[in-house]
Amino acid sequence: MDLSGAEKIVIAGAGQAAAQAAQSLRQGGYAGELIIVGEEPALPYQRPPLSKAYMKGEMDEERLYFKPAAWYQDNKIEVLLGTTATRIDRAARQLHLQHGAVLDYDALILATGSRPRALPCKGADLANVHDLRTLADVERIRPQMVSGRRIVIIGAGYIGLEAAAVARTMGLDVTVLEMAPRVLARVTSPVMSEFFTTEHTAKGVKILTNTALSHLEGQDGAVSAAVLADGSSLPADLILAGIGILPNEELAKDAGIACSNGILTDRDGRTSDPHVFAAGDCASRPLVHYGRAGRLESVHNAIEQGKLVAAAILGAPRPAEDCPWFWSDQYDLKLQIAGLSTGYDTIALRGDPGERKFAAFYLRNGTLIAVDAVNSPPEFLASKKMIMTGARIAPEMLSDTSISMKEIAAKAAA
Amino acid sequence: MAKITYVSHDGTERTVEAKNGESVMEAAIKNSIPGIDADCGGACACATCHVYVDDAFMDKVGTQEEMEKSMLDFAENVKANSRLSCQIKISDALDGLRVTTPESQH
Numbered sequence: 001m002d003l004s005g006a007e008k009i010v011i012a013g014a015g016q017a018a019a020q021a022a023q024s025l026r027q028g029g030y031a032g033e034l035i036i037v038g039e040e041p042a043l044p045y046q047r048p049p050l051s052k053a054y055m056k057g058e059m060d061e062e063r064l065y066f067k068p069a070a071w072y073q074d075n076k077i078e079v080l081l082g083t084t085a086t087r088i089d090r091a092a093r094q095l096h097l098q099h100g101a102v103l104d105y106d107a108l109i110l111a112t113g114s115r116p117r118a119l120p121c122k123g124a125d126l127a128n129v130h131d132l133r134t135l136a137d138v139e140r141i142r143p144q145m146v147s148g149r150r151i152v153i154i155g156a157g158y159i160g161l162e163a164a165a166v167a168r169t170m171g172l173d174v175t176v177l178e179m180a181p182r183v184l185a186r187v188t189s190p191v192m193s194e195f196f197t198t199e200h201t202a203k204g205v206k207i208l209t210n211t212a213l214s215h216l217e218g219q220d221g222a223v224s225a226a227v228l229a230d231g232s233s234l235p236a237d238l239i240l241a242g243i244g245i246l247p248n249e250e251l252a253k254d255a256g257i258a259c260s261n262g263i264l265t266d267r268d269g270r271t272s273d274p275h276v277f278a279a280g281d282c283a284s285r286p287l288v289h290y291g292r293a294g295r296l297e298s299v300h301n302a303i304e305q306g307k308l309v310a311a312a313i314l315g316a317p318r319p320a321e322d323c324p325w326f327w328s329d330q331y332d333l334k335l336q337i338a339g340l341s342t343g344y345d346t347i348a349l350r351g352d353p354g355e356r357k358f359a360a361f362y363l364r365n366g367t368l369i370a371v372d373a374v375n376s377p378p379e380f381l382a383s384k385k386m387i388m389t390g391a392r393i394a395p396e397m398l399s400d401t402s403i404s405m406k407e408i409a410a411k412a413a414a
Numbered sequence: 415m416a417k418i419t420y421v422s423h424d425g426t427e428r429t430v431e432a433k434n435g436e437s438v439m440e441a442a443i444k445n446s447i448p449g450i451d452a453d454c455g456g457a458c459a460c461a462t463c464h465v466y467v468d469d470a471f472m473d474k475v476g477t478q479e480e481m482e483k484s485m486l487d488f489a490e491n492v493k494a495n496s497r498l499s500c501q502i503k504i505s506d507a508l509d510g511l512r513v514t515t516p517e518s519q520h
């Protein structure tokens with residue numbers, strides 16, 4: 001379907017993917033109406049600092065915003081904030097908003113992101129029990145991040161561990177509960193899990209793996225303890241839940257658009273309705289380097305899909321798709337991840353975890369599919385390229401620090 | 415406050431007023447300077463905010479930390495005056511700074 005004549009484009013959601021799509025549409029020459037609808041009260045902002053520098057109080061709010069308000073005006077982008085999109089009328093090509101307003105569209109981009117999975121237990125609604133997804137969440141959490149207080153973090157994923165690092169640095173007493181036998185179990189290998197466990201433990205964070213939460217107890221309406229499945233109880237002044245996210249796919253699903261753990265799209269971000277596109281955390285797209293579809297929860301994915309969708313609507317050539325990547329900051333550790341490690345059969349280690357500078361490479365059938373690089377940008381950057389080209393490399397070579405990553409990349413390319 | 419001039423690879427110049435404390439990358443993004451992607455928002459994780467610093471300012475922009483050095487070592491078309499613009503903090507001393515953006519950030 002050719003939408004290059006579109007005169008009304010509406011974006012539902014006002015986060016990373018929405019900001020990128022809007023910018024790419026204007027840069028690509030789109031001159032028609034452009035409206036962004038966002039339920040949060042804030043202009044589009046970056047989330048990564050929410051569990052890092054911003055949470056710690058080391059970054060002004062102003063720096064979270066992708067663009068100042070004037071940019072939207074200058075680019076004639078209407079932004080309706082504090083407004084929830086409630087329903088898509090596909091036949092009429094209209095997006096319904098709360099309070100009865102209706103927007104016509106030629107193309108609709110769903111960039112609704114995701115929401116934290118709610119703690120499924122008694123006491124989850126007590127005061128001082130928090131999620132960490134929005135600016136408003138951090139505004140609630142931050143005043144409680146006081147030295148000496150006891151925080152229990154449920155879930156040892158990246159967000160949980162990043163928050164643990166911040167809380168510990170701020171002098172809180174930190175305990176992390178994890179149901180799985182190791183931290184980061186869903187996203188990385190045992191070597192990395194062990195490394196991060198050692199780091200956090202050395203900093204004084206208590207990590208309890210194989211530990212399930214039973215429920216939360218309160219006093220005067222505020223949380224006072226986390227009770228574990230074995231009946232033991234951990235006193236707590238505040239709780240932070242980081243047990244995963246769910247895609248905001250309901251708008252699409254209710255309108256009969258195909259969804260399966262995310263709004264299903266083709267490579268250009270088009271859903272099963274040719275006038276409707278999806279980008280970012282809410283979308284499940286073909287992962288071209290991995291031969292399957294999937295939903296990625298990362299900044300890079302939101303940016304890339306924002307660009308792809310804009311190009312598809314404008315009828316412009318499809319921008320190059322980069323290998324998926326992600327980063328995480330904890331204490332003075334920078335973790336950079338390229339590729340998806342699911343399904344690896346071999347790991348090659350390079351460098352020394354004891355020196356806090358090393359990388360784990362993941363291979364399948366001799367092909368590099370992913371890397372986790374700790375304080376090792378060359379390993380990350382070189383791998384990003386090698387993963388895209390489907391490079392086959394001997395694990396021994398990757399582990400050999402006498403051969404530079406440049407040489408390895410050159411050999412792999414040859 | 416400092417006036418910063420961004421020169422694109424084709425020679426187009428744009429000058430902006432930048433606030434002390436923000437980075438050369440942030441000032442570029444706020445003012446819609448093309449040629450700087452800054453995908454990671456300044457976390458020194460993406461190397462898509464690469465610029466070339468005018469020689470006259472090389473001393474004033476401060477030195478590179480280990481992480482930046484190592485990121486740049488692997489970016490494309492790196493020169494002696496290459497920097498990651500998210501790692502350059504603006505101060506009065508940088509008034510008049512000129513940086514050139516590379517043809518592409520990848």
Ligand SMILES: Cc1cc2nc3c(=O)[nH]c(=O)nc-3n(C[C@H](O)[C@H](O)[C@H](O)COP(=O)(O)OP(=O)(O)OC[C@H]3O[C@@H](n4cnc5c(N)ncnc54)[C@H](O)[C@@H]3O)c2cc1C
Pocket residue numbers: 012013014015016017018037038039040046047048049050051083084085086111112113114132133134159248251279280281282296297298299300302325326327328329
């Ligand atoms: C604390 C935290 C730390 C992170 N750290 C990293 C990191 O270090 N590196 C990394 O790569 N990624 C990180 N991420 C992930 C990254 O921020 C997300 O993948 C990215 O923001 C996804 O962009 P998006 O546009 O899809 O969704 P979002 O940025 O979440 O934006 C979606 C927006 O849509 C709004 N919305 C939803 N439904 C509706 C509706 N019906 N009507 C109107 N508006 C609606 C939401 O309120 C939200 O504002 C982090 C995320 C969090 C929460």
Ligand code: FES
Pocket residue numbers: 439452453454455456457458459460461462463498499500501
């Ligand atoms: S903005 Fe990502 S490294 Fe500078």
